[in-house]
Amino acid sequence: MSQRDQDIYQSAPLRSLLAEETVALVPGLQRCTGTHALLISAAREDEPPMLPLLGNWTRLNAEGSRYAGDVLASGVEPLPFVDDAFDLVLLRHALEVSTAPQELLEEASRVLSPGGVLALTGLHPFSAWVPWMLWRTRGRGPAMHSPIMLERWVRRFELDIERIERVGRLWPNNHAGLDAAHAFGGGYLLIARKRRRMATPIRLKPKAVPAAVNVGLAPGARRNAAS
Numbered sequence: 001m002s003q004r005d006q007d008i009y010q011s012a013p014l015r016s017l018l019a020e021e022t023v024a025l026v027p028g029l030q031r032c033t034g035t036h037a038l039l040i041s042a043a044r045e046d047e048p049p050m051l052p053l054l055g056n057w058t059r060l061n062a063e064g065s066r067y068a069g070d071v072l073a074s075g076v077e078p079l080p081f082v083d084d085a086f087d088l089v090l091l092r093h094a095l096e097v098s099t100a101p102q103e104l105l106e107e108a109s110r111v112l113s114p115g116g117v118l119a120l121t122g123l124h125p126f127s128a129w130v131p132w133m134l135w136r137t138r139g140r141g142p143a144m145h146s147p148i149m150l151e152r153w154v155r156r157f158e159l160d161i162e163r164i165e166r167v168g169r170l171w172p173n174n175h176a177g178l179d180a181a182h183a184f185g186g187g188y189l190l191i192a193r194k195r196r197r198m199a200t201p202i203r204l205k206p207k208a209v210p211a212a213v214n215v216g217l218a219p220g221a222r223r224n225a226a227s
Contacts, residue, residue: 008136009043014174017187021121022049024167028191032117034087042093084113091120096142110156112194120190128171129186147188158191168180
């Protein structure tokens, strides 16, 4: 997807959809706690949701073959973070512009700490938004993935799905509504949690008990039982 086509995420209808996604996401993420969270978004200068129990955000803008934002990195290489680095990873339409969406999803799981939350949002491929999107991008729109397909991908990467639903307006609109959830909305959200690793019991090696030593007795002598 070219940089010019990606400007679709700066359009008023998609900005409204992003706002509606945030309204729908916040209740499910309010209890997320931790020190670090990661936002990867297709929209430039996208703002993460305000979560009072979560610390610092790292923000990346996904632009096909590269990442911009707080960190500059290649979009065709693993994310530049250590394993289990984040307590929350939020992908906002990032899979749509990624050149390798399954690999990005796997990387998101890798950098997510056990017990942490992964949240995904995107355009629903079976919605009234599709004709508008194709018209705006001259037939070169983003790669939209159905929640059913994403559910299969997510379950491969040590993640348990907690919530999937449609969000946003029925068709593109310049104004965000207060009611973010809609059965036929143009977007979707998916929330999953990374499984905690099972602790492996340590098998203790039995230690030999040394024989009792009769301190102070000469060799061959025997302590008097009556003494």
